[in-house]
Amino acid sequence: MTIMPTKVFESDTVQTMTLDGVPVTFAQGETILEVAERHGKEIPTLCHDSRLDPMGACRTCLVEISGWRRLSPSCATKAEAGMEVETESDRIDRHRKGLLALYAADHPAEVAVTNGRPNELVAMIARYAAPTDWGHLESQRDDRPGDVNPYVGFDAEACIACARCVRYCDEVEAVSAISLANRGSYTTIATVDSLGLLDTTCEMCGGCIDVCPTGAMHEKMPLAALAKPEPDLEKVRTTCNYCGVGCQMDLNVDRDLNDGRGKVVKVTSPPPGTTTNDGNLCVKGRFAYEFLDSHERIMTPLVRSADGQLVDASWEEALRRAADGLRGVAERHGPDALGFISSSRCTVEENYLVQKMARAVFRTNNVHQCAAT
C-alpha cells in the first residue's frame, strides 16, 4: 500500500556512509538508526518510536563511530557523509549487557509478564544474554492508585521511565496529560496534582498503552483484563467503523469465548509506518467495541403483529412479509412511492446491493444515504 514515507520531501540529495564496513546511501536528515533499519540491521531500542522526536534516553541503541571517543545513540545521531559506523562490537556488547542488567535489577520477574502484553525489555534481556543477578532495586516510583478512569492503568513497578508514553501524549496526541515527575529512581509517570486521567486533558486515545514497551501502561477494561495474554489471541486486521479516516486496526479475538462465536477482547493498532493511521487510534477506535456483545443487539427477525407489537419471527416469514409489503406499495402507488435509504455505515458491497435492489428490482431511483447531510 502506498503510504507516504516520512523523509521523502525533506531532501533528495543522496549521500554515502559506511555501515559495518559496507558503503550505504542515505538522505540528508536521516538518523543512523533509520539508515541501519533500512539496511536490515538489528539495533535494539526501548525509548525510540518513529513518530517521536529522538530522545536518546535508554542508551540501548548505542553504536560505535570511527573517530568518536564515546558510543553514540543511533536514534539521536544524524548520519553524515563519510561516517564509519559499527553496529556490533565487543565494546557495544559489553556496554549493552551491563545496561540491560541494570534495567533488570529495577524490573523484577513478577512484573515482567503483567497485563498480558509482550514485554520488550524482558525479550531484549534474553536476546542479548544480559545478567539478571545484579540484585533487586525496591521500586520507589509513585503509582496513581486513586485514578478511576475506565481505560488506562498504570503499574509503576513495571515502568522503566523510557518516556515513550509522555512523549507520545505530548508530541503526537498533543494533549500533554501525563508527564515525567520526580528524579532518579523516584522518576514516575504523573498527572497534574496526581489527578485521575478523567480530570486531565487526556482524550483517552490509549496511545500510551500502545507505545509502552513493558506493559506498565496497560488496558484496564474488564474484557482485556480477563483475556488470554496477547500472543495467544488471534489478530484480525480490519477497518474502523467510526469516522471517515479509515484507520486500520487489529481486532484481538479469543475464539473460545461466546460459545465458540469468538469475542473481540482488545483492539490494537498496526505498527507505525504501515497504514494510513501510522500506528495511532482514537478513543472510539481503540475502546468502543463493547456494543458488539450487548444483550440489546437484535437477535431475531421481528415483525409487527396485528395488535401493533413487534414479535419474533422466522427468517422466512420476515422476508416474505417484507417482500409482500414493499411490492404491495409499488403495486398500489407505483415504484416511486418507495424509498430506499442505504447506509454510509455499511460496506461498499451492501450499498451496491441496496441501489441495485431499488433500481433493478423495484425500478426506482429513490435511493440515497446520509451523504445528503
Add this chain to the structure above:
Amino acid sequence: MTNSIGEIRHADCLFVIGSNTSEAHPIIAMEMKRAVKRGATLIVADPRSVWMTTIADRHLKLNPGTDVWLLNAMANVIVTEELYDATFVAEHTEGFEAVAAAVQSYTPEEAEEVCGVPAEDIRWAARTYATTRYAGIYYTLGITEHSHGTDNVYGLANLVLMTGHLGRRSSGMNPLRGQNNVQGANDAGASPVFYPGYQRVADPEARAKYEKAWGCELSPDEGMNLNVMMKQAGKSLKGMFIMGEDIVLSEPNVTMLEEGLNAMEFLVIQEIFLNETARFADVIFPAAAFAEKDGTFTNSERRVQLVRKAVEPPGQARADWEILVDLANACGADWRFDSAAEVYDEFVRDAPKFSGISHQRLDRDGGLQWPCPTEDHPGTMFLHEGRVLRGRGRLTPIAYRPSLELADETYPLVLSTGRTLYHYNAATQTRREPGLAVKQPEAWIEIHPRDARRRGISAGDWVAVSTRRGRVEVRAMLSRQVRKGCIWMPFHFAEARANLLTNDAGDPVTQTAEFKVCAAQVEKLRAHDGAELFPGSFYREDGPSTA
C-alpha cells in the same frame, strides 16, 4: 479529498474551516498537529474555539453562517493584491474574471462588520494561504450544513483555483468524510442521480449499460434525495426500506418526520439495535456489525480497505449483504452472490474508476486509492495532477445570502449542533460502551457566560432550549468557546434530541439541512441539582486554556 491523509504532515499551510478536526477526525488532527510541529502555518476558521484553535497561528472566529463573506473577502485580497497564480488561472481554469469582479465589493473592512473577524486577520489569512506553495484546505459539515452550503464550497474552490493550489501533494481541496463509508456508499451508487462509479442516471448511455448488465429496464427519472424523502415520508412516499440509519435521531425537524413515518404504509429496517426509527417499522431484520462480516469501506482519501469478519454475529443476525440478497430474491429477483468479494467484482465490472480493485488485491497489498482503472495501477494519491480532471477548473461567483433563520426578538440566539470526540452520531454504539458513558454521560448546551447571566443561568442549571420546531431540556455549560449570542449542543443524545430543534430547510441545490444555524431561545428551568456536569476534558468555561 483531492489529497491523501499522509500528505497532511508535509503541508506548509493548513486552512481548516468548519471542521472540529480533533474531535470528529482525531487521527487526521494528529497529522495536522504534526505539520504544525514541523512549522506549518495553521489557520482555523470556526465560530467556536475548537481544540485546533489552541495550536493555530490565527483563529478566525466568524459569526455562524457568514462563510461566504469571509471567503469572498479572502478572494478579494488575493485579487486586489495580485497574489493569484496567473499562469495556473490562464491554463487550467475558467470564470476567473467573473469571480474577480464579483468579489470587488467584498472588502475585508466590510467583512469585519458581517463576520466579526478583524480585517487584518482576513488579509493575513488570504496572503498566507495564497503565497504558501504547499497549502491545503480542509473542511467538513461546518461548510456544507448551511442553506448556502453549495456556495460555501464554491467559495473554497475559488480560492483553490485562483491560487493554483491543486494537483500537487499537500495542496488541494479536502472535505473530511464523517462516516466510515460515506465515500464508498456514493462510489457504489447509493445516490438518486448516480449509478455506481458516478455515472449519471440522466445519461442514456449509462442507463443502457446498466439495463444490459442487470438485464432489466431502468427508470430514466432521477430519484429523490434523502432530504426530499424525509419531507415526502407519508405523502408521496408510502413505503421505505432503511438500512443502518436512525433517521429519527439524525435527521432535522423530527416532529414532522415522525408524523410522516406514522402515515407510511410499510417500513422495513435492517439494524443492529432497536433504535428510535424502529418504533415505526413493520419488519426488522437483525444485522451483523462490522466485526462480524466481510466487505470494504472507502475512506476520506478514496482508499478502499478491507473489512474482515473476526467473530460470528449473535443469535440469528446475518450480514447485511446476505439479507439483501435474500430480500431481493424474495421480491422476485434471481441474485447469486456467495461472498462480498463477488459483489465487489460485479460493482467494479461496469465502474471503470474502480476496475483495478478486488478483494484479492486488497488482501494482498492493503488499501488502494481510486482512481485505479487496471490491475497493475498503483492507485492515485492526489487528484488533478498535470491537468484539472474536468479540463478546466470552473470558478463560480457567489453572493452572500443570509441563513434562513436569523436571531430575532423571540429567538435571540443562534444554535449550531455538532459532534464530540467521545460519541458517534446517534450513539447507539458509543453509549453502550461503559467507559465513554463515564467520560461524557449526558447532553449539554454551551452558552456564553454573559448570555447565561442575563437569563439567570448558572453552570450546571437545567434549561429549556426551544426553536420554532421543538424544545429540549438539557443542562447548561457556561463557555467562552461559543461567541456571545451563539449556543452549541451535541446531537448524540436521544433524551435531548438536538434535531427536534434544527431547521430542515436547506441548501437549494443539495437540500442539505441547515444544521449549523437556527434561531433559538434558552430559559432556566431549575437550579443545578448538585450532580457534576461532565462534558469531557476539553470543555471549560474559559474555553481553551492556552487561547
